[in-house]
Amino acid sequence: MTLTHLGTGSRGNATLLETEHAKVLIDQGFSGSQLEKRLGRLNIHPTEIDYIFISHHHGDHGGGAAVVQKRWNMKVQANHRTAEELDLLPELTYNFESLDMIHVSQDLVILPVPVPHSGADNVAFIASHNGERAAVITDLGSWTDELVMHVRGCEHIAIEANYDHERLMNGPYPYSLKDRISGRGGHLSNEQTGRFLAQVCTPTTKSISLTHLSEKNNQPYLAESTVLYHIDEIFTGEISISLQDGPEHSHYIGQTPQVEVSEILHSTKQ
Numbered sequence: 001m002t003l004t005h006l007g008t009g010s011r012g013n014a015t016l017l018e019t020e021h022a023k024v025l026i027d028q029g030f031s032g033s034q035l036e037k038r039l040g041r042l043n044i045h046p047t048e049i050d051y052i053f054i055s056h057h058h059g060d061h062g063g064g065a066a067v068v069q070k071r072w073n074m075k076v077q078a079n080h081r082t083a084e085e086l087d088l089l090p091e092l093t094y095n096f097e098s099l100d101m102i103h104v105s106q107d108l109v110i111l112p113v114p115v116p117h118s119g120a121d122n123v124a125f126i127a128s129h130n131g132e133r134a135a136v137i138t139d140l141g142s143w144t145d146e147l148v149m150h151v152r153g154c155e156h157i158a159i160e161a162n163y164d165h166e167r168l169m170n171g172p173y174p175y176s177l178k179d180r181i182s183g184r185g186g187h188l189s190n191e192q193t194g195r196f197l198a199q200v201c202t203p204t205t206k207s208i209s210l211t212h213l214s215e216k217n218n219q220p221y222l223a224e225s226t227v228l229y230h231i232d233e234i235f236t237g238e239i240s241i242s243l244q245d246g247p248e249h250s251h252y253i254g255q256t257p258q259v260e261v262s263e264i265l266h267s268t269k270q
């Protein structure tokens with residue numbers, strides 16, 4: 001299974017999960033043409049995607065879902081509230097409940113786990129492939145014991161590290177917005193992400209990607225160093241940062257890499 005972020009951040013999120021038998025997107029917060037372009041750099045056409053799983057209805061995660069249903073008949077999986085808020089086409093929409101095991105193909109199962117995020121029924125997704133697991137978690141102000149239980153020991157963890165607490169507090173946002181971002185239903189700070197990872201990383205955790213960094217209130221070096229401070233003693237794997245413009249960083253879970261994404265990108269430019 002490979003996981004490639006096509007881009008993450010407040011201007012759009014989409015992550016590609018690929019196994020031998022399935023191609024799935026997690027979130028579609030881009031325009032149709034942006035999605036086509038970003039997938040095109042991996043030599044994939046939108047019609048090859050089996051399902052798009054939407055975490056919640058905020059525009060940067062689900063804003064491009066209905067558009068691609070209309071343009072390419074893409075099939076979308078979402079919970080009831082998310083589907084309703086996004087006006088998804090009923091004939092191309094599959095509703096899941098939290099903790100339903102969704103069998104996408106013989107080698108890919110997706111499990112949605114609820115996470116706290118204001119004004120939305122947000123979920124994290126755990127993808128299982130031949131006994132190995134990857135977690136994709138974004139837009140949460142806090143976490144539950146249930147989430148810790150499901151993420152613990154995943155081979156790969158993609159999680160937001162949204163803001164540096166000091167930058168947010170000293171930055172230009174009005175007080176009410178600072179309060180909302182840092183609240184229990186907002187986003188995780190670098191510090192909180194570090195503390196969460198300290199609870200879920202085990203020796204089986206091989207790689208971590210930090211996503212959805214605020215362009216105003218964070219910096220990649222701050223996110224990485226803060227998180228590493230918390231997991232230094234337990235985690236020896238690879239850590240990477242996903243920014244707004246992908247695709248970047250393919251993570252190979254449960255198999256040896258055949259070609260790096262940078263090589264694919266390089267070869268398609270020639």
Ligand SMILES: [Zn+2]
Nearest residue numbers: 056058117139
């Ligand atoms: Zn959100």
Ligand SMILES: [Zn+2]
Nearest residue numbers: 010058060139
């Ligand atoms: Zn978001």
